[in-house]
Amino acid sequence: MKPTNINDPEYFHKVVDCQYACPAHTPVPEYIRLIAAEKYTEAYMVNWESNVFPGILGRTCDRPCEPACRRGRIEEEPVAICRLKRVAADNKGEVNHLMPKAPEQKNGKKIALIGGGPASLTVARDLAPLGYEIHLYDEWHKGGGMMRTQIPSFRLPEEVLDEEVNYIIDMGIHTHFNTYVSSMKEILDKGYDAVFVGTGAPRGRDLKLPGREEADKNVHIGIEFLADVAFEHRDKVGKKVIILGGGNTAMDCCRTSRRLGGDEVKVVVRSPFKDMKASAWEIKDAKMEDIPIMNNMPPKEFVVEDGKLKGMIFGNVRAEYNEEGRRKLIPTGEPDVFIEADDVIIAIGQDNAFPWIERDLGIEFGKWDIPVLHKTTFQSTNPKVFFGGDAAFGPENIITAAAHGHQAAISIHLFLEGKDLVYERPAPMTNLVQQKMGIHEWMYDSPVVEDLRYPVPHEQKTITLTNRKIEVELGFSQKTGFKEAQRCLNCDVQTVFDTKSCIECDACMDVCPTSCITFTQNGDEEDLRTRLSAPALNLTQDLYVSSDLPTGRVMVKDEDVCVHCGLCAERCPTSAWDMKKYLYEVTKTYAMPVPMEI
Amino acid sequence: MTYIKPTFRHPALPKNKISFAKADYEGAISTLCAGCGHDSISGSIVQACYEMSIEPHKLAKISGIGCSSKTPTYFLSNSHGFNSVHGRMPSVTTGANMANRDLIYLGVSGDGDTASIGMGQFVHAIRRNLNMVYIVMNNGCYGLTKGQDSATADFGSVSKPGSVNQFQAIDLVGMALELNATFVARSFSGDKTQLIPLIKAAMSHPGFAFIDVISPCVTFNNNKGSTKSYDFVRDHIEATSVLDFVPQKDEITVSYEEGNSATVPLHDGSLIELRKLSPEWNPTDRYSAFVRLQKAKMKGEILTGLLYIDPESTELHDLMGTTDVPLNTLREAELCPGNATLESINQNFR
Incomplete structure (x- = not known):
């Protein structure tokens, strides 16, 4: 293999x-x-810089970080990263003075943001400090978008949401709430220099089955149901409720x-449990609230008697997968099942919808x-x-929306500066800092x-089920938060190898607890992977492959289960191994270098 | 401060034939200087015992005093151990071995512990062909007392402060050959591919198996001019052979070119497979080992690898005709012949 290029910013980034x-x-x-270190305010700001909504995400994030966590590869469970984020948000001090401020003197350019959700708010956060005049349009009376309409208060209290939305709105954003934008042409005609569309995936899918129209009064679309509850247009539901669908919206519904009077609430999914889209922890929380989840039962018909919904009929299937892993649901031949219901909520997915964008623009x-x-x-x-x-690309999650927002803001800024959006895009900020203090420190x-x-x-449960506004999760205490934080393996503290200093004493190889390091003859990757201390x-x-050492061998480190304990560097007599902290930050608009004026 | 080794191990590491993981052969984290050659030797011992599927309670590690003799703490935590008096490792091992012939005895010593204070003990253990592995971690200096030249420091070798050694060195390998040791080898801590099979072969050899391992002292003897530094050893190393240890009943997978290869069968059915690098040398011919060793010395080479092995070796217990069962398991019933026998003996003298 060729020696690893650790100057590529993505190499060490991937290790984290x-x-x-x-x-x-x-x-x-x-x-x-x-x-x-109990520096909660600082921890909050590190988060805020990057994901804009630490308090919200600390409760609701989809946590793609956790399945990736290295800890999950050496023992069963990853670090509770998401819940630690909440610890930072819950315990932070005053942060207002740390937030970037929008300048009094604007730069003369106007930007419209359509939709008041996380993507638009991120764009506003990134562009307002640069002096842009930001106009935010949303159909509801407050910002937040789906974070407000689709996430129930028992998962995300309104105060937390308002606080973090307002950090941005307070940057002097011109809000046009209670304004449904019905024509893109009208917006463009207003002379905005750029328009950002962050309208989410607002259309919940319906299910056309026999009896659907007759039962309409008691059949609801999941995201509309949640929005109605959030805006207090609805405070009751029937005693017996069926939820169709196996995603996170179904879990929220x-x-x-359960909190609006549903005593017998059942979730029915047409596929097997293991194919359910909902996050494992949301399924667990639903089950904790005595909600049975029935699988392999596709809905067949709404049963209506005397104009009133009585229940639904479901079939029975089993799943078969072909070689490409494509699923096929095959009827088992068992008799259909009738489940009683006063209300049915359909939560089987949602789509983007742009009826308001004219197709000649x-x-x-x-x-x-x-x-x-x-x-x-x-x-x-x-x-x-x-x-x-x-x-942009279909339903994802809040953290993805924030990531999109940052990138779109950079694009808008470059566009309005007349620069190339691809070639003049700023590189990430990276920094590699030695961590050595002493021989063993x-x-x-x-x-x-x-x-x-x-x-x-x-x-x-007896308390939370009585009031939909009481938060279920209490969050870690500072003490537990500390203990959980200590489980982090500090993967950003990199093992950096200097070929020139190595005397090939093997000390690192001998001490490494997880057998990551090998000194051996070089070969191609496929071959090398089988010849290491551990496969x-x-x-x-x-x-991580070094260049050739004096004995003709190379150092090969498998990054997979390195626990970043630093023992290789401690046992290295020549500091050929060193522990260096790698910081990788996606560059934000307000941190972009400004060209010198001539 | 990290003096604790995490307990996490690579999940894909295999277990050996008796279901032990390599971690079961490890010891406490080393407190020797970072980069010490001795740690590599410890690592090789761990690897050899793991690969040989030795039951940890079937092995005793015995040492004297010195940096080298601290190392048994850093390997085989689940085995028996005795950290004895300076230079007295061989006599403690002799006693233990006499009492229980069923264990594998791994003696660990250093150049001071063997070539100075323990010389008398060393040579007599060889004479008796005591069944043990005797490893000398040889760094040519007294590391624990700030690096003075030891008895194995080569003539003309330059110490860290710059003084040149005026005395002749004791060549432990030559001495072992001279005293008719039945297994003599030399290796280098930085060459595990050679050292691990040597340790395995030594553990399988019935009788005194001696391995002199050059092990650089990174703190006091890794300077320019030293003949026991990593760089010097690597520049001057010369191997007798490339060797492979084939345990009992395992299939032979290495095949060396005919004419150069040699196979030495060991007592327990295992084999040492060699690819000879010097044609005039024969591993079972003591004279050829002498010649090869002297040649290397004259050329300024450090000759490593297996130098000599006596496949017909008879160890001390067999020489003395002791009973097959360990002496420490014999109880009164076996040891006391009884009154009737005593009476009959007494009758003979009447």
Whole structure:
């Protein structure tokens, strides 16, 4: 193999599994260390810079970081990254003075943001400090978008949401609330210099089955049901409720129903449990609230008697998978099942919808009516119009919306400065800092803690089920937060190898607890992976290969289960190994270098 | 401060034939200087015992005093151990071995512990062909007392402060050959591919198996001019052979070119497979080993690898005709012949 190029900013970034998996690339170990040091405000700001909504995400994030966490590869459970984020948000001090401010003197350019959700708010956050005049349009009376309409209060209290939305609105954003934008043409005609579309995926899918129309009064679309509850247009549901669908919206609908008078709430999914789209922890929380989840039962018919919904009929299937892993549901032949219901909530997915964008404005739409966008810049075929969040490539999650928002903001800024959106895009900020303090001392807490993941305490069910506004999860205490933070392996503290200093004494290879390091003859990757101290079977993790050493061998380190304990560097007599902290930050608009004026 | 080794191990590491993981053969984290050659030797011992599927309670590690003799703490935590008096490792091992012939005895010593204070013990253990592995971690200096030249420091070798050694060195390998040791080898801590099979072969050899391992002292003897530094050893190393240890009943997978290869069968059915690098040398011919060793010395080479092995070796217990069962398991019933026998003996003298 060729020697690894550690000057490539992505090499060490990839070693920080959580950060690499995060769409917004939040420097996770960095803020976890700050939490362990009780520097909650600083930890909050590290988060805020990167993902804009730490308090919200600390409760609701889809956590792509956690399945990626290295801890999950050496023991069963990853670090509770998401819950630690909440610890930072819950315990932070005053942060207002740390937020970027919008200048009094504007730069004369106006930008419209359509939709008040996480993507638009991120664009506003990134562009307002540069002096842009930002106009935010939303159909509701407050900002937040789907975070407000689709996430129930027992998961995300309104105060938390308002606080973080207002940090942005307070940057002097011109809000046009209670304004449904029905024509893109009208917006463009108002002379905005750029338009950002962050309207999400607002259309919940319906289910056309016999009896659907007759039962209409008691059949609801999941996201509309949640929005009605959030805006207090609805405070009751029937005693018996069926929820159709196996995603997170279904989980929110069933738990909300439990709080609105639903005593017998059932979730029915047509596929097997293991194919359910909902996050494992949301399924667990639903089950904790006595909600049975029935699988392999496709709905067949709404049963209506005397104009009133009585229940639904379901079939029975089993799943078969072909060689490509494609699923086929095959009827088992068992008799159909009738389940009684007063209300049925359909939560089987949602789609983008752009009925309000006229098709003669130069904005091209492709397959499934999704706008044609540049993958990196989020620019549409009309150079003035940008998309982000669920509106861009279909339903994702809040953290992805924030990531899109940052990139779209950079694009809009470059566009309005007359620069190239791709070639003049700023590189990420990276920094590699030595951690050595003494022979056995590092600036980070190197010993590896063996604790298992700490569970998050919940409020008593008897209390939470009576009021939909009482938050279920109580969050970690500072003490538990510290202990959980200590489980972090500090993957951002990199093992950096200097070939020239190595005397090939093998000390690192002998001491490495997880057998990551090997000195051997070079070969191609496939061959090398089988010849190491421990077989390198995880192909998603790179091999760190040195250039040739004096004996003709090379150092090969399998990054897979390195626990970043620093023992290789401690046992290295020549500091050929060193522990260096790698910070990778996606460059934000307000941190972009300003060209010198001539 | 990290003096604790994390307990996490690579999940894909295999277990050996008796279901032990390599971690089961490890010891406490080393407190020797970072980069010490001795740690590599410890690592090789761990690897050899793991690969040989030795039950940890079937092995005793015995040492004297010195940096080298601290190392048994850093390997085989689940085995028996005795950290004895300076230079007295061989006599403690002799006693233990006499009492229980069922264990594998791994003696660990250093150049001071063997070539100075323990010389008398060393030579007599060889004479008796005591069944043990005797490893000398040889760094040519007294590391624990700030690096003075030891008795194995080569003539003309330059110490860290710059003084040149005026005394002749004791060549432990030559001495072992001279005293008719039945297994003599030399190796280098930085060459595990050679050292691990040597340790395995030594453990399988019935009788005194001696391995002199050159092990650089990174703190006091890794300077320019030293003949026991990593660089010097690597520049001057010369191997007798490339060897492979084939345990009992395992299939032979290495095949060396005919004419150069040699196979030495060991007592227990295992084999040493060699690819000879010097044609005039024969591993079972003591004279050829002498010649090869002297040649290397004259050329300024450090000759490593297996130098000599006596496949017909008879160890001390067999020489003395002791009973097959360990002496420490014999109880009164076996040891006391009884009154009737005593009476009959007494009758003979009447």
